[in-house]
Amino acid sequence: MRGRETFERLSEDADEDRLYGWGMASGAHSTTPASARNTDYTEAKLVLDAEGAMTAVVGAVELGQGAETALAQIAAERTGIPIERVTVRSKTHADDVDDKYGSIASRSTYLMGRAIAEAAEELTATLRERASDRLGVPMDELTVADGEIRDGAEATELAELITEGVSATGRTETTRAPSSFGVHFAGVTIDPETGGVDLRTYVAAQDVGYAINPAMVEGQLHGAVQDGVEFATLSELQLDRGIPENPNLADYPVSSPHEMPAELQ
Structure with a gap:
């Protein structure tokens, strides 16, 4: 619901000189390697x-x-x-x-x-x-x-x-591995002249069970969002016959607060 409301609000404030895109992804992560065959x-x-x-x-x-x-x-x-x-x-x-x-x-x-x-x-x-x-x-x-x-x-x-x-x-x-579920929403704008991508807003809905330390959980979510921004818009491992051509942080771009969305929920 928050994701849809955010997207609708952004649509109302749309700039005609830019392209807008909205995306949603869901996933789950287990909490142990345990299974029926592995205690x-x-x-x-x-x-x-x-x-x-x-x-x-x-x-x-x-x-x-x-x-x-x-x-x-x-x-x-x-x-x-x-x-x-x-x-x-x-x-x-x-x-x-x-x-x-x-x-x-x-x-x-x-x-x-x-x-x-x-x-x-x-x-x-x-x-x-x-x-x-x-x-x-x-x-x-x-x-x-x-x-x-x-x-x-x-x-x-x-x-x-x-x-x-x-x-x-x-x-x-x-032998049980309860999963943590999440659904994330992203709203981006693209400058058609330069191809520049601007992450305008991001909504992360995560089922973490009982949060022992809510502040740490929120911090991990913020860090995960920043990692996702980096993977989607910046990071590129350049290889020449299997040998990395950008093996250091001078040539391999990483995200910073500048790339984080203006609105993160």
Whole structure:
């Protein structure tokens, strides 16, 4: 609906000296390589030290996609540990954390986030059990929030109850690969004398499921639009018998904010 309304508005403001074009494309992207014949799996380990700081060890590698931020948010929300006390790091060969693929196929938040949630359930149960013994309060009456063990109106800092570190490992497996769907609309003008293309407006409607971090999702959409603009209007790998003739950014044009649409929704 937004795409159609935008196109209709642009038609009303049309300049007779230019050519106008409107395009629509739809697509889907899976969230893991899993299938009925391929089980994807991962583990996440949460380690809470005696001072109340927590480390999440996962199979993801931070490539600028924001995985560490999203996974830290999940860990903080599901454990009750303040996010400023949560650190996410990639597993090493020394860590007893299993993972099948790493940071590919948009699987980090979907799969590793679930493993973190499983680990958080075990970790908070252990904390409540220990607090129950120390405080003499039934376990089912205790909660963990803001780095504290709470019994109704009473609150005790975790650091006062933990004499040694606590850890828990969560594991998740799946043969399902939910897809993210999108429909995008573009409105362009063309100067018939020069052939110059001007991207006037762009509407991106993307079904991302539950957005753990809406600002990062919006940023990824903006970046994807800019990549699409570059592929469609600028980028051209020039080959001579298979050898690139423009192998550097001086000769291979890339997009900039100047090429982005004046209106992006």
